[in-house]
Amino acid sequence: MAYSPLIEQLIASLRSLPGVGPKSAQRMAFHLLQRDRRGGAALAEVLGAAMERVGECRDCRLPTEEEQCSICRSDGRDAGVLCLVESPSDVFALDQATDYHGRYFVLGGRLSPLDGIGPAELGLDRLEERLRSGEIREVILATSPTVEGEATAQYVAELAREGGASCSRIAHGVPMGGELETVDSGTLGHAFAGRRRYE
Amino acid sequence: MAYSPLIEQLIASLRSLPGVGPKSAQRMAFHLLQRDRRGGAALAEVLGAAMERVGECRDCRLPTEEEQCSICRSDGRDAGVLCLVESPSDVFALDQATDYHGRYFVLGGRLSPLDGIGPAELGLDRLEERLRSGEIREVILATSPTVEGEATAQYVAELAREGGASCSRIAHGVPMGGELETVDSGTLGHAFAGRRRYE
Numbered sequence: 001m002a003y004s005p006l007i008e009q010l011i012a013s014l015r016s017l018p019g020v021g022p023k024s025a026q027r028m029a030f031h032l033l034q035r036d037r038r039g040g041a042a043l044a045e046v047l048g049a050a051m052e053r054v055g056e057c058r059d060c061r062l063p064t065e066e067e068q069c070s071i072c073r074s075d076g077r078d079a080g081v082l083c084l085v086e087s088p089s090d091v092f093a094l095d096q097a098t099d100y101h102g103r104y105f106v107l108g109g110r111l112s113p114l115d116g117i118g119p120a121e122l123g124l125d126r127l128e129e130r131l132r133s134g135e136i137r138e139v140i141l142a143t144s145p146t147v148e149g150e151a152t153a154q155y156v157a158e159l160a161r162e163g164g165a166s167c168s169r170i171a172h173g174v175p176m177g178g179e180l181e182t183v184d185s186g187t188l189g190h191a192f193a194g195r196r197r198y199e
Numbered sequence: 200m201a202y203s204p205l206i207e208q209l210i211a212s213l214r215s216l217p218g219v220g221p222k223s224a225q226r227m228a229f230h231l232l233q234r235d236r237r238g239g240a241a242l243a244e245v246l247g248a249a250m251e252r253v254g255e256c257r258d259c260r261l262p263t264e265e266e267q268c269s270i271c272r273s274d275g276r277d278a279g280v281l282c283l284v285e286s287p288s289d290v291f292a293l294d295q296a297t298d299y300h301g302r303y304f305v306l307g308g309r310l311s312p313l314d315g316i317g318p319a320e321l322g323l324d325r326l327e328e329r330l331r332s333g334e335i336r337e338v339i340l341a342t343s344p345t346v347e348g349e350a351t352a353q354y355v356a357e358l359a360r361e362g363g364a365s366c367s368r369i370a371h372g373v374p375m376g377g378e379l380e381t382v383d384s385g386t387l388g389h390a391f392a393g394r395r396r397y398e
Contacts, residue, residue: 001269001270001291001295003261005264016231016235029249030286030287031217032216033253040249041250042212045243047212047239048240050206050209051239063203064202064203064206070201089229092225095200108233
């Protein structure tokens with residue numbers, strides 16, 4: 001037995017969403033059909049508009065339907081400091097957690113030559129120009145502590161050095177409130193090797 | 200800091216989906232924007248079409264964009280046997296698990312007077328007509344074993360009896376392959392009280 005063609009298509013399409021398998025797709029489809037037609041129609045409309053109109057900020061590559069994102073537009077932000085992140089949600093997370101008031105650069109991934117992701121795919125050619133021009137005096141590397149994230153950080157650190165900018169990497173170690181015994185050994189080794197003078 | 204208006208709207212709209220909180224909505228939005236524009240556009244289109252065009256089968260209330268669903272249209276199905284279920288996905292689950300070849304009736308919920316869900320909301324007025332007309336000779340009650348599911352089953356059993364149809368309820372008890380000690384006491388009590396002669 002199969003549902004009607006349109007419902008089968010809807011269930012298949014919902015699986016484009018990350019983390020949605022066949023069962024959740026079915027549950028979502030029937031929830032919208034039976035209980036929330038209005039929400040479903042609104043989602044269809046805004047999703048269509050977003051897929052068509054959202055591009056990226058010309059300066060930092062944050063997705064936006066405007067030419068420049070609100071951070072790069074803002075006069076209250078220090079244009080000489082740049083924090084390098086992998087994904088748009090990292091911008092949000094850092095901005096909520098810190099009082100950082102510089103700008104960001106969103107890679108949209110990490111260097112991974114085997115997957116065909118080189119500097120150009122991450123917009124690093126554009127970043128290189130900006131670093132060379134000398135307008136940036138400080139770069140904060142906030143890529144993830146994975147092999148590829150580290151490689152990406154090293155690559156950008158090199159560019160920053162050539163452009164004369166100072167460079168720092170966010171700290172990695174035992175999470176606040178974490179019990180040592182529950183932390184994986186890689187993190188623990190890193191935290192131990194990266195210990196700082198206690199004052 | 201907030202994302203651009205269209206992206207904020209997209210994240211808010213994705214929360215219409217059941218089981219999607221703020222973090223998953225954000226992850227879904229950026230996944231589609233950065234990695235799957237085509238999938239996102241296809242989803243927008245089919246979702247819009249489904250919200251507009253899907254109605255329900257005139258006989259069994261299964262959601263469909265056609266006048267009658269494929270089951271009610273089929274000549275190979277016994278029109279004299281009706282299985283009562285709460286949701287469209289129950290139809291799929293039962294059809295896959297059994298060799299049932301009668302028809303279904305989809306309530307789309309359960310009787311719950313406190314929430315304003317009475318017989319009319321579940322299409323029971325329409326079902327009553329069909330039962331009274333004598334065209335149905337057997338009703339299988341497959342509503343869920345909750346208080347409201349039981350109340351709904353009892354209500355329909357009464358209608359079936361008036362219409363002269365025989366009536367059965369699917370069995371509830373220890374799930375196949377289940378260990379007794381992991382089964383909740385309500386289910387265990389029900390299974391014990393509902394024991395059948397062993398032959």
